[in-house]
Amino acid sequence: MSSAVRRTWRRLVQTYHLLCARDDAAAHGYSVPSGVWACVRCHQPHLELSALHQHLRTEHP
8 A cells, every 4th residue: 555545544544533532522411622632553532632641651652
């Protein structure tokens, strides 16, 4: 697979995860911030930047 196709696929997957995180938060009554952060290694979405930093420290040392 060429690097351009991989990059495009990665962006599509990340966008999908971000949209799902917003929908899940809204469904559970959380106020959705203007930004949702996603881990670049595993694409796990986080609604707070501090949660992303914690995830990076514990899951990807």
